[in-house]
Amino acid sequence: MSFARPAAVVAAAVTLAFSLTACGGGSADAGSATCPDGKIRFGVEPFEDPAKLTPAAQVLADALGEKLDCEVELTITEDYSAEVLAMQNKKLDLAMFGPLGYVFASKRAEAEPVASFGRSDGRLSSYTAGIWVPKKSKVSRLADLRDKSLALASVGSTSGDALPRKALLDAGLKKEDVKVTYAGGHPEALLALSKGTVDAAEINSQQLATAKKSGTFDPSKFRKLWASDPIPNDPITVRGDHDAKFKKAVRDALLDLPADKIGKIGALLDADPPAPLVAVQKSTYQPLFELAETLHLTEKDV
Structure with a gap:
Protein backbone atom coordinates (compact mmCIF):
# COMPACT_ATOMS: atom_id res chain seq x y z
CA MET A 1 0.00 0.00 0.00
CA SER A 2 1.44 3.32 -1.00
CA PHE A 3 0.83 6.52 0.91
CA ALA A 4 1.48 10.02 -0.46
CA ARG A 5 1.02 11.45 5.88
CA PRO A 6 -0.88 10.06 10.68
CA ALA A 7 -4.03 10.65 13.02
CA ALA A 8 -4.01 9.89 16.63
CA VAL A 9 -6.21 9.66 19.66
CA VAL A 10 -5.53 10.01 23.35
CA ALA A 11 -2.64 12.48 23.36
CA ALA A 12 -1.89 15.25 25.84
CA ALA A 13 -5.02 15.62 27.95
CA VAL A 14 -4.91 19.36 27.80
CA THR A 15 -7.47 21.64 26.24
CA LEU A 16 -6.53 25.19 25.44
CA ALA A 17 -9.10 27.47 23.91
CA PHE A 18 -8.76 31.12 23.15
CA SER A 19 -10.13 33.65 20.75
CA LEU A 20 -8.05 35.18 18.02
CA THR A 21 -9.63 38.37 16.79
CA ALA A 22 -9.02 39.41 13.22
CA CYS A 23 -8.10 42.90 12.19
CA GLY A 24 -10.97 45.25 12.87
CA GLY A 25 -12.06 43.10 15.81
CA GLY A 26 -13.80 40.53 13.64
CA SER A 27 -15.97 43.20 12.14
CA ALA A 28 -17.70 41.07 9.53
CA ASP A 29 -21.45 40.81 9.95
CA ALA A 30 -22.66 37.69 11.72
CA GLY A 31 -24.67 36.74 8.63
CA SER A 32 -21.91 37.22 6.03
CA ALA A 33 -20.62 34.36 3.92
CA THR A 34 -17.21 34.48 5.58
CA CYS A 35 -18.47 34.88 9.14
CA PRO A 36 -21.85 33.10 9.34
CA ASP A 37 -22.08 32.91 13.14
CA GLY A 38 -20.02 35.94 14.13
CA LYS A 39 -16.92 33.80 14.61
CA ILE A 40 -15.24 30.72 13.19
CA ARG A 41 -14.44 27.87 15.56
CA PHE A 42 -11.22 26.11 14.61
CA GLY A 43 -9.96 22.93 16.27
CA VAL A 44 -6.44 21.52 16.07
CA GLU A 45 -5.38 18.02 17.02
CA PRO A 46 -2.99 17.60 19.99
CA PHE A 47 -0.16 16.06 17.96
CA GLU A 48 2.58 17.95 19.81
CA ASP A 49 3.28 19.38 23.26
CA PRO A 50 0.66 22.14 23.70
CA ALA A 51 3.39 24.54 24.83
CA LYS A 52 4.85 24.29 21.32
CA LEU A 53 1.66 23.69 19.38
CA THR A 54 -0.51 26.50 20.74
CA PRO A 55 1.62 29.50 19.69
CA ALA A 56 2.32 27.90 16.31
CA ALA A 57 -1.38 27.25 15.66
CA GLN A 58 -2.21 30.77 16.84
CA VAL A 59 -0.19 32.29 14.00
CA LEU A 60 -2.16 30.29 11.45
CA ALA A 61 -5.53 31.01 13.07
CA ASP A 62 -4.79 34.70 13.40
CA ALA A 63 -3.78 34.95 9.75
CA LEU A 64 -6.95 33.15 8.68
CA GLY A 65 -9.04 35.53 10.78
CA GLU A 66 -7.43 38.52 9.07
CA LYS A 67 -8.10 37.06 5.62
CA LEU A 68 -11.75 36.37 6.37
CA ASP A 69 -12.26 39.47 8.54
CA CYS A 70 -13.87 37.32 11.20
CA GLU A 71 -13.04 36.34 14.76
CA VAL A 72 -11.38 32.91 14.87
CA GLU A 73 -11.70 30.88 18.06
CA LEU A 74 -8.90 28.33 18.29
CA THR A 75 -9.11 25.16 20.41
CA ILE A 76 -6.35 22.63 20.94
CA THR A 77 -8.60 19.67 21.62
CA GLU A 78 -8.20 17.29 24.54
CA ASP A 79 -7.68 14.32 22.23
CA TYR A 80 -8.48 13.20 18.72
CA SER A 81 -11.80 11.58 19.50
CA ALA A 82 -12.92 14.80 21.18
CA GLU A 83 -12.11 16.73 18.03
CA VAL A 84 -14.16 14.39 15.83
CA LEU A 85 -17.06 14.57 18.30
CA ALA A 86 -16.88 18.37 18.49
CA MET A 87 -17.22 18.69 14.73
CA GLN A 88 -19.99 16.10 14.65
CA ASN A 89 -21.87 18.12 17.29
CA LYS A 90 -21.31 21.35 15.30
CA LYS A 91 -19.00 22.82 17.94
CA LEU A 92 -16.28 23.29 15.30
CA ASP A 93 -16.51 24.85 11.85
CA LEU A 94 -12.97 23.98 10.83
CA ALA A 95 -10.62 21.31 12.15
CA MET A 96 -7.13 20.08 11.48
CA PHE A 97 -7.02 16.30 11.80
CA GLY A 98 -4.38 13.65 11.49
CA PRO A 99 -5.04 11.62 8.32
CA LEU A 100 -6.73 8.70 10.08
CA GLY A 101 -8.72 11.04 12.30
CA TYR A 102 -9.96 12.71 9.12
CA VAL A 103 -11.23 9.34 7.85
CA PHE A 104 -13.59 9.09 10.81
CA ALA A 105 -14.44 12.80 10.81
CA SER A 106 -15.42 12.37 7.17
CA LYS A 107 -17.84 9.61 8.13
CA ARG A 108 -19.22 11.13 11.34
CA ALA A 109 -19.15 14.87 10.62
CA GLU A 110 -18.90 15.00 6.83
CA ALA A 111 -15.57 16.81 7.24
CA GLU A 112 -14.23 17.99 3.89
CA PRO A 113 -10.46 18.46 3.42
CA VAL A 114 -9.53 21.77 1.81
CA ALA A 115 -5.83 22.36 2.44
CA SER A 116 -2.69 20.81 3.87
CA PHE A 117 0.96 21.65 4.30
CA GLY A 118 3.05 22.13 1.19
CA ARG A 119 6.70 21.88 0.28
CA SER A 120 8.83 24.57 -1.32
CA ASP A 121 8.19 22.99 -4.74
CA GLY A 122 4.43 23.37 -4.30
CA ARG A 123 3.75 19.68 -3.71
CA LEU A 124 2.01 18.17 -0.68
CA SER A 125 4.34 17.38 2.21
CA SER A 126 4.34 13.98 3.87
CA TYR A 127 5.83 12.07 6.78
CA THR A 128 6.54 8.47 7.73
CA ALA A 129 5.82 6.19 10.65
CA GLY A 130 8.75 4.31 12.15
CA ILE A 131 9.69 1.72 14.74
CA TRP A 132 13.05 2.18 16.46
CA VAL A 133 15.20 0.07 18.78
CA PRO A 134 18.44 0.75 20.68
CA LYS A 135 21.49 0.44 18.46
CA LYS A 136 22.80 -2.53 20.49
CA SER A 137 19.48 -4.36 20.41
CA LYS A 138 19.49 -7.92 19.04
CA VAL A 139 16.18 -7.17 17.32
CA SER A 140 16.94 -6.94 13.60
CA ARG A 141 13.49 -7.35 12.04
CA LEU A 142 9.89 -6.82 13.05
CA ALA A 143 9.34 -10.53 13.67
CA ASP A 144 12.00 -10.34 16.39
CA LEU A 145 9.64 -8.15 18.46
CA ARG A 146 7.78 -11.26 19.58
CA ASP A 147 7.52 -11.14 23.40
CA LYS A 148 9.20 -7.72 23.39
CA SER A 149 7.72 -4.41 24.63
CA LEU A 150 6.73 -1.75 22.11
CA ALA A 151 5.62 1.81 22.95
CA LEU A 152 3.08 3.31 20.56
CA ALA A 153 1.94 6.93 20.69
CA SER A 154 -1.82 6.81 21.22
CA VAL A 155 -4.83 4.80 20.17
CA GLY A 156 -6.08 5.76 16.72
CA SER A 157 -2.95 7.62 15.65
CA THR A 158 -2.03 7.06 12.03
CA SER A 159 1.72 6.83 12.51
CA GLY A 160 1.61 6.11 16.23
CA ASP A 161 -0.82 3.20 16.18
CA ALA A 162 -2.51 2.02 12.97
CA LEU A 163 0.48 1.81 10.64
CA PRO A 164 2.83 0.16 13.18
CA ARG A 165 0.13 -2.39 14.05
CA LYS A 166 -0.40 -3.10 10.34
CA GLU A 176 -0.90 -10.80 21.76
CA ASP A 177 2.61 -11.57 20.46
CA VAL A 178 3.97 -8.10 21.30
CA LYS A 179 3.67 -6.27 24.62
CA VAL A 180 2.18 -3.03 23.29
CA THR A 181 1.75 -0.02 25.55
CA TYR A 182 0.35 3.39 24.64
CA ALA A 183 2.63 6.13 25.92
CA GLY A 184 0.13 8.97 25.50
CA GLY A 185 1.68 10.74 22.53
CA HIS A 186 4.59 10.78 20.10
CA PRO A 187 6.98 12.62 22.46
CA GLU A 188 6.15 10.19 25.26
CA ALA A 189 6.80 7.13 23.07
CA LEU A 190 10.19 8.52 22.08
CA LEU A 191 10.97 9.25 25.74
CA ALA A 192 10.13 5.70 26.74
CA LEU A 193 12.69 4.39 24.27
CA SER A 194 15.29 6.96 25.32
CA LYS A 195 14.91 5.95 28.97
CA GLY A 196 15.12 2.27 28.14
CA THR A 197 11.74 1.37 29.63
CA VAL A 198 10.70 -0.43 26.41
CA ASP A 199 12.48 -2.59 23.86
CA ALA A 200 11.16 -0.60 20.90
CA ALA A 201 9.05 2.45 20.17
CA GLU A 202 7.16 4.22 17.45
CA ILE A 203 8.89 7.41 16.32
CA ASN A 204 7.48 9.17 13.29
CA SER A 205 9.58 11.44 11.09
CA GLN A 206 7.91 14.59 12.43
CA GLN A 207 8.67 13.81 16.06
CA LEU A 208 12.17 12.72 15.10
CA ALA A 209 12.84 16.08 13.43
CA THR A 210 11.49 18.00 16.44
CA ALA A 211 13.50 15.94 18.94
CA LYS A 212 16.70 16.27 16.94
CA LYS A 213 16.32 20.05 16.76
CA SER A 214 15.70 20.31 20.49
CA GLY A 215 18.56 17.96 21.32
CA THR A 216 16.33 15.54 23.24
CA PHE A 217 17.10 12.53 21.02
CA ASP A 218 20.39 11.24 19.60
CA PRO A 219 19.59 9.01 16.59
CA SER A 220 23.14 7.63 16.56
CA LYS A 221 22.31 5.62 19.70
CA PHE A 222 19.28 3.97 18.09
CA ARG A 223 18.36 2.12 14.94
CA LYS A 224 15.31 2.37 12.69
CA LEU A 225 13.79 -1.08 12.39
CA TRP A 226 10.94 -0.20 10.03
CA ALA A 227 9.49 2.77 8.19
CA SER A 228 6.15 3.22 6.44
CA ASP A 229 5.49 4.59 2.99
CA PRO A 230 5.03 8.40 2.94
CA ILE A 231 1.74 9.57 4.48
CA PRO A 232 0.02 12.77 3.20
CA ASN A 233 0.21 15.48 5.84
CA ASP A 234 -2.65 16.59 8.11
CA PRO A 235 -5.65 18.10 6.31
CA ILE A 236 -7.44 21.25 7.44
CA THR A 237 -11.12 20.46 6.99
CA VAL A 238 -14.43 22.30 6.92
CA ARG A 239 -17.66 20.87 8.33
CA GLY A 240 -19.73 19.49 5.50
CA ASP A 241 -23.04 21.16 6.33
CA HIS A 242 -21.69 24.70 5.76
CA ASP A 243 -22.86 26.39 2.58
CA ALA A 244 -20.77 26.49 -0.58
CA LYS A 245 -19.90 30.19 -0.21
CA PHE A 246 -18.37 29.68 3.22
CA LYS A 247 -16.43 26.63 2.09
CA LYS A 248 -15.04 28.50 -0.90
CA ALA A 249 -14.11 31.51 1.22
CA VAL A 250 -12.25 29.31 3.69
CA ARG A 251 -10.45 27.38 0.96
CA ASP A 252 -9.42 30.55 -0.88
CA ALA A 253 -8.22 32.20 2.32
CA LEU A 254 -6.17 29.21 3.43
CA LEU A 255 -4.53 28.75 0.05
CA ASP A 256 -3.69 32.47 -0.09
CA LEU A 257 -1.92 32.62 3.28
CA PRO A 258 1.77 33.58 2.99
CA ALA A 259 4.39 30.99 3.88
CA ASP A 260 5.50 32.83 7.02
CA LYS A 261 2.01 32.38 8.52
CA ILE A 262 2.26 28.61 7.92
CA GLY A 263 5.87 28.04 8.89
CA LYS A 264 5.63 27.65 12.67
CA ILE A 265 2.97 24.95 12.71
CA GLY A 266 4.33 23.46 9.50
CA ALA A 267 7.73 22.97 11.14
CA LEU A 268 6.06 20.82 13.82
CA LEU A 269 4.79 18.63 10.99
CA ASP A 270 8.25 18.47 9.40
CA ALA A 271 7.03 20.73 6.56
CA ASP A 272 10.17 22.84 6.49
CA PRO A 273 11.20 25.27 4.99
CA PRO A 274 7.99 27.33 5.25
CA ALA A 275 5.70 27.08 2.24
CA PRO A 276 2.07 27.96 1.42
CA LEU A 277 -0.71 25.47 2.00
CA VAL A 278 -1.79 23.31 -0.93
CA ALA A 279 -5.23 22.08 -1.97
CA VAL A 280 -6.25 18.53 -1.00
CA GLN A 281 -9.38 16.46 -1.44
CA LYS A 282 -10.88 13.23 -0.17
CA SER A 283 -9.05 11.14 -2.76
CA THR A 284 -5.72 12.41 -1.39
CA TYR A 285 -6.36 10.32 1.73
CA GLN A 286 -7.83 7.23 0.05
CA PRO A 287 -4.98 4.99 1.33
CA LEU A 288 -6.06 5.85 4.89
CA PHE A 289 -9.64 4.82 4.16
CA GLU A 290 -8.21 1.53 2.87
CA LEU A 291 -6.03 1.16 5.97
CA ALA A 292 -9.07 1.59 8.23
CA GLU A 293 -10.88 -1.14 6.30
CA THR A 294 -7.88 -3.48 6.41
CA LEU A 295 -7.55 -3.15 10.19
CA HIS A 296 -11.35 -3.18 10.66
CA LEU A 297 -11.15 0.12 12.48
CA THR A 298 -14.30 1.96 13.51
CA GLU A 299 -14.97 5.37 15.02
CA LYS A 300 -14.55 3.71 18.43
CA ASP A 301 -10.86 3.41 17.59
CA VAL A 302 -10.48 7.19 17.31
Missing part, protein backbone atom coordinates in the same frame (compact mmCIF):
# COMPACT_ATOMS: atom_id res chain seq x y z
CA ALA A 167 3.36 -3.62 9.97
CA LEU A 168 3.36 -6.12 12.84
CA LEU A 169 0.50 -8.05 11.24
CA ASP A 170 2.35 -8.09 7.92
CA ALA A 171 5.37 -9.52 9.78
CA GLY A 172 3.24 -12.40 11.04
CA LEU A 173 2.79 -11.11 14.58
CA LYS A 174 -0.58 -11.23 16.30
CA LYS A 175 -1.74 -8.61 18.78
Whole structure:
Protein backbone atom coordinates (compact mmCIF):
# COMPACT_ATOMS: atom_id res chain seq x y z
CA MET A 1 0.00 0.00 0.00
CA SER A 2 1.44 3.32 -1.00
CA PHE A 3 0.83 6.52 0.91
CA ALA A 4 1.48 10.02 -0.46
CA ARG A 5 1.02 11.45 5.88
CA PRO A 6 -0.88 10.06 10.68
CA ALA A 7 -4.03 10.65 13.02
CA ALA A 8 -4.01 9.89 16.63
CA VAL A 9 -6.21 9.66 19.66
CA VAL A 10 -5.53 10.01 23.35
CA ALA A 11 -2.64 12.48 23.36
CA ALA A 12 -1.89 15.25 25.84
CA ALA A 13 -5.02 15.62 27.95
CA VAL A 14 -4.91 19.36 27.80
CA THR A 15 -7.47 21.64 26.24
CA LEU A 16 -6.53 25.19 25.44
CA ALA A 17 -9.10 27.47 23.91
CA PHE A 18 -8.76 31.12 23.15
CA SER A 19 -10.13 33.65 20.75
CA LEU A 20 -8.05 35.18 18.02
CA THR A 21 -9.63 38.37 16.79
CA ALA A 22 -9.02 39.41 13.22
CA CYS A 23 -8.10 42.90 12.19
CA GLY A 24 -10.97 45.25 12.87
CA GLY A 25 -12.06 43.10 15.81
CA GLY A 26 -13.80 40.53 13.64
CA SER A 27 -15.97 43.20 12.14
CA ALA A 28 -17.70 41.07 9.53
CA ASP A 29 -21.45 40.81 9.95
CA ALA A 30 -22.66 37.69 11.72
CA GLY A 31 -24.67 36.74 8.63
CA SER A 32 -21.91 37.22 6.03
CA ALA A 33 -20.62 34.36 3.92
CA THR A 34 -17.21 34.48 5.58
CA CYS A 35 -18.47 34.88 9.14
CA PRO A 36 -21.85 33.10 9.34
CA ASP A 37 -22.08 32.91 13.14
CA GLY A 38 -20.02 35.94 14.13
CA LYS A 39 -16.92 33.80 14.61
CA ILE A 40 -15.24 30.72 13.19
CA ARG A 41 -14.44 27.87 15.56
CA PHE A 42 -11.22 26.11 14.61
CA GLY A 43 -9.96 22.93 16.27
CA VAL A 44 -6.44 21.52 16.07
CA GLU A 45 -5.38 18.02 17.02
CA PRO A 46 -2.99 17.60 19.99
CA PHE A 47 -0.16 16.06 17.96
CA GLU A 48 2.58 17.95 19.81
CA ASP A 49 3.28 19.38 23.26
CA PRO A 50 0.66 22.14 23.70
CA ALA A 51 3.39 24.54 24.83
CA LYS A 52 4.85 24.29 21.32
CA LEU A 53 1.66 23.69 19.38
CA THR A 54 -0.51 26.50 20.74
CA PRO A 55 1.62 29.50 19.69
CA ALA A 56 2.32 27.90 16.31
CA ALA A 57 -1.38 27.25 15.66
CA GLN A 58 -2.21 30.77 16.84
CA VAL A 59 -0.19 32.29 14.00
CA LEU A 60 -2.16 30.29 11.45
CA ALA A 61 -5.53 31.01 13.07
CA ASP A 62 -4.79 34.70 13.40
CA ALA A 63 -3.78 34.95 9.75
CA LEU A 64 -6.95 33.15 8.68
CA GLY A 65 -9.04 35.53 10.78
CA GLU A 66 -7.43 38.52 9.07
CA LYS A 67 -8.10 37.06 5.62
CA LEU A 68 -11.75 36.37 6.37
CA ASP A 69 -12.26 39.47 8.54
CA CYS A 70 -13.87 37.32 11.20
CA GLU A 71 -13.04 36.34 14.76
CA VAL A 72 -11.38 32.91 14.87
CA GLU A 73 -11.70 30.88 18.06
CA LEU A 74 -8.90 28.33 18.29
CA THR A 75 -9.11 25.16 20.41
CA ILE A 76 -6.35 22.63 20.94
CA THR A 77 -8.60 19.67 21.62
CA GLU A 78 -8.20 17.29 24.54
CA ASP A 79 -7.68 14.32 22.23
CA TYR A 80 -8.48 13.20 18.72
CA SER A 81 -11.80 11.58 19.50
CA ALA A 82 -12.92 14.80 21.18
CA GLU A 83 -12.11 16.73 18.03
CA VAL A 84 -14.16 14.39 15.83
CA LEU A 85 -17.06 14.57 18.30
CA ALA A 86 -16.88 18.37 18.49
CA MET A 87 -17.22 18.69 14.73
CA GLN A 88 -19.99 16.10 14.65
CA ASN A 89 -21.87 18.12 17.29
CA LYS A 90 -21.31 21.35 15.30
CA LYS A 91 -19.00 22.82 17.94
CA LEU A 92 -16.28 23.29 15.30
CA ASP A 93 -16.51 24.85 11.85
CA LEU A 94 -12.97 23.98 10.83
CA ALA A 95 -10.62 21.31 12.15
CA MET A 96 -7.13 20.08 11.48
CA PHE A 97 -7.02 16.30 11.80
CA GLY A 98 -4.38 13.65 11.49
CA PRO A 99 -5.04 11.62 8.32
CA LEU A 100 -6.73 8.70 10.08
CA GLY A 101 -8.72 11.04 12.30
CA TYR A 102 -9.96 12.71 9.12
CA VAL A 103 -11.23 9.34 7.85
CA PHE A 104 -13.59 9.09 10.81
CA ALA A 105 -14.44 12.80 10.81
CA SER A 106 -15.42 12.37 7.17
CA LYS A 107 -17.84 9.61 8.13
CA ARG A 108 -19.22 11.13 11.34
CA ALA A 109 -19.15 14.87 10.62
CA GLU A 110 -18.90 15.00 6.83
CA ALA A 111 -15.57 16.81 7.24
CA GLU A 112 -14.23 17.99 3.89
CA PRO A 113 -10.46 18.46 3.42
CA VAL A 114 -9.53 21.77 1.81
CA ALA A 115 -5.83 22.36 2.44
CA SER A 116 -2.69 20.81 3.87
CA PHE A 117 0.96 21.65 4.30
CA GLY A 118 3.05 22.13 1.19
CA ARG A 119 6.70 21.88 0.28
CA SER A 120 8.83 24.57 -1.32
CA ASP A 121 8.19 22.99 -4.74
CA GLY A 122 4.43 23.37 -4.30
CA ARG A 123 3.75 19.68 -3.71
CA LEU A 124 2.01 18.17 -0.68
CA SER A 125 4.34 17.38 2.21
CA SER A 126 4.34 13.98 3.87
CA TYR A 127 5.83 12.07 6.78
CA THR A 128 6.54 8.47 7.73
CA ALA A 129 5.82 6.19 10.65
CA GLY A 130 8.75 4.31 12.15
CA ILE A 131 9.69 1.72 14.74
CA TRP A 132 13.05 2.18 16.46
CA VAL A 133 15.20 0.07 18.78
CA PRO A 134 18.44 0.75 20.68
CA LYS A 135 21.49 0.44 18.46
CA LYS A 136 22.80 -2.53 20.49
CA SER A 137 19.48 -4.36 20.41
CA LYS A 138 19.49 -7.92 19.04
CA VAL A 139 16.18 -7.17 17.32
CA SER A 140 16.94 -6.94 13.60
CA ARG A 141 13.49 -7.35 12.04
CA LEU A 142 9.89 -6.82 13.05
CA ALA A 143 9.34 -10.53 13.67
CA ASP A 144 12.00 -10.34 16.39
CA LEU A 145 9.64 -8.15 18.46
CA ARG A 146 7.78 -11.26 19.58
CA ASP A 147 7.52 -11.14 23.40
CA LYS A 148 9.20 -7.72 23.39
CA SER A 149 7.72 -4.41 24.63
CA LEU A 150 6.73 -1.75 22.11
CA ALA A 151 5.62 1.81 22.95
CA LEU A 152 3.08 3.31 20.56
CA ALA A 153 1.94 6.93 20.69
CA SER A 154 -1.82 6.81 21.22
CA VAL A 155 -4.83 4.80 20.17
CA GLY A 156 -6.08 5.76 16.72
CA SER A 157 -2.95 7.62 15.65
CA THR A 158 -2.03 7.06 12.03
CA SER A 159 1.72 6.83 12.51
CA GLY A 160 1.61 6.11 16.23
CA ASP A 161 -0.82 3.20 16.18
CA ALA A 162 -2.51 2.02 12.97
CA LEU A 163 0.48 1.81 10.64
CA PRO A 164 2.83 0.16 13.18
CA ARG A 165 0.13 -2.39 14.05
CA LYS A 166 -0.40 -3.10 10.34
CA ALA A 167 3.36 -3.62 9.97
CA LEU A 168 3.36 -6.12 12.84
CA LEU A 169 0.50 -8.05 11.24
CA ASP A 170 2.35 -8.09 7.92
CA ALA A 171 5.37 -9.52 9.78
CA GLY A 172 3.24 -12.40 11.04
CA LEU A 173 2.79 -11.11 14.58
CA LYS A 174 -0.58 -11.23 16.30
CA LYS A 175 -1.74 -8.61 18.78
CA GLU A 176 -0.90 -10.80 21.76
CA ASP A 177 2.61 -11.57 20.46
CA VAL A 178 3.97 -8.10 21.30
CA LYS A 179 3.67 -6.27 24.62
CA VAL A 180 2.18 -3.03 23.29
CA THR A 181 1.75 -0.02 25.55
CA TYR A 182 0.35 3.39 24.64
CA ALA A 183 2.63 6.13 25.92
CA GLY A 184 0.13 8.97 25.50
CA GLY A 185 1.68 10.74 22.53
CA HIS A 186 4.59 10.78 20.10
CA PRO A 187 6.98 12.62 22.46
CA GLU A 188 6.15 10.19 25.26
CA ALA A 189 6.80 7.13 23.07
CA LEU A 190 10.19 8.52 22.08
CA LEU A 191 10.97 9.25 25.74
CA ALA A 192 10.13 5.70 26.74
CA LEU A 193 12.69 4.39 24.27
CA SER A 194 15.29 6.96 25.32
CA LYS A 195 14.91 5.95 28.97
CA GLY A 196 15.12 2.27 28.14
CA THR A 197 11.74 1.37 29.63
CA VAL A 198 10.70 -0.43 26.41
CA ASP A 199 12.48 -2.59 23.86
CA ALA A 200 11.16 -0.60 20.90
CA ALA A 201 9.05 2.45 20.17
CA GLU A 202 7.16 4.22 17.45
CA ILE A 203 8.89 7.41 16.32
CA ASN A 204 7.48 9.17 13.29
CA SER A 205 9.58 11.44 11.09
CA GLN A 206 7.91 14.59 12.43
CA GLN A 207 8.67 13.81 16.06
CA LEU A 208 12.17 12.72 15.10
CA ALA A 209 12.84 16.08 13.43
CA THR A 210 11.49 18.00 16.44
CA ALA A 211 13.50 15.94 18.94
CA LYS A 212 16.70 16.27 16.94
CA LYS A 213 16.32 20.05 16.76
CA SER A 214 15.70 20.31 20.49
CA GLY A 215 18.56 17.96 21.32
CA THR A 216 16.33 15.54 23.24
CA PHE A 217 17.10 12.53 21.02
CA ASP A 218 20.39 11.24 19.60
CA PRO A 219 19.59 9.01 16.59
CA SER A 220 23.14 7.63 16.56
CA LYS A 221 22.31 5.62 19.70
CA PHE A 222 19.28 3.97 18.09
CA ARG A 223 18.36 2.12 14.94
CA LYS A 224 15.31 2.37 12.69
CA LEU A 225 13.79 -1.08 12.39
CA TRP A 226 10.94 -0.20 10.03
CA ALA A 227 9.49 2.77 8.19
CA SER A 228 6.15 3.22 6.44
CA ASP A 229 5.49 4.59 2.99
CA PRO A 230 5.03 8.40 2.94
CA ILE A 231 1.74 9.57 4.48
CA PRO A 232 0.02 12.77 3.20
CA ASN A 233 0.21 15.48 5.84
CA ASP A 234 -2.65 16.59 8.11
CA PRO A 235 -5.65 18.10 6.31
CA ILE A 236 -7.44 21.25 7.44
CA THR A 237 -11.12 20.46 6.99
CA VAL A 238 -14.43 22.30 6.92
CA ARG A 239 -17.66 20.87 8.33
CA GLY A 240 -19.73 19.49 5.50
CA ASP A 241 -23.04 21.16 6.33
CA HIS A 242 -21.69 24.70 5.76
CA ASP A 243 -22.86 26.39 2.58
CA ALA A 244 -20.77 26.49 -0.58
CA LYS A 245 -19.90 30.19 -0.21
CA PHE A 246 -18.37 29.68 3.22
CA LYS A 247 -16.43 26.63 2.09
CA LYS A 248 -15.04 28.50 -0.90
CA ALA A 249 -14.11 31.51 1.22
CA VAL A 250 -12.25 29.31 3.69
CA ARG A 251 -10.45 27.38 0.96
CA ASP A 252 -9.42 30.55 -0.88
CA ALA A 253 -8.22 32.20 2.32
CA LEU A 254 -6.17 29.21 3.43
CA LEU A 255 -4.53 28.75 0.05
CA ASP A 256 -3.69 32.47 -0.09
CA LEU A 257 -1.92 32.62 3.28
CA PRO A 258 1.77 33.58 2.99
CA ALA A 259 4.39 30.99 3.88
CA ASP A 260 5.50 32.83 7.02
CA LYS A 261 2.01 32.38 8.52
CA ILE A 262 2.26 28.61 7.92
CA GLY A 263 5.87 28.04 8.89
CA LYS A 264 5.63 27.65 12.67
CA ILE A 265 2.97 24.95 12.71
CA GLY A 266 4.33 23.46 9.50
CA ALA A 267 7.73 22.97 11.14
CA LEU A 268 6.06 20.82 13.82
CA LEU A 269 4.79 18.63 10.99
CA ASP A 270 8.25 18.47 9.40
CA ALA A 271 7.03 20.73 6.56
CA ASP A 272 10.17 22.84 6.49
CA PRO A 273 11.20 25.27 4.99
CA PRO A 274 7.99 27.33 5.25
CA ALA A 275 5.70 27.08 2.24
CA PRO A 276 2.07 27.96 1.42
CA LEU A 277 -0.71 25.47 2.00
CA VAL A 278 -1.79 23.31 -0.93
CA ALA A 279 -5.23 22.08 -1.97
CA VAL A 280 -6.25 18.53 -1.00
CA GLN A 281 -9.38 16.46 -1.44
CA LYS A 282 -10.88 13.23 -0.17
CA SER A 283 -9.05 11.14 -2.76
CA THR A 284 -5.72 12.41 -1.39
CA TYR A 285 -6.36 10.32 1.73
CA GLN A 286 -7.83 7.23 0.05
CA PRO A 287 -4.98 4.99 1.33
CA LEU A 288 -6.06 5.85 4.89
CA PHE A 289 -9.64 4.82 4.16
CA GLU A 290 -8.21 1.53 2.87
CA LEU A 291 -6.03 1.16 5.97
CA ALA A 292 -9.07 1.59 8.23
CA GLU A 293 -10.88 -1.14 6.30
CA THR A 294 -7.88 -3.48 6.41
CA LEU A 295 -7.55 -3.15 10.19
CA HIS A 296 -11.35 -3.18 10.66
CA LEU A 297 -11.15 0.12 12.48
CA THR A 298 -14.30 1.96 13.51
CA GLU A 299 -14.97 5.37 15.02
CA LYS A 300 -14.55 3.71 18.43
CA ASP A 301 -10.86 3.41 17.59
CA VAL A 302 -10.48 7.19 17.31
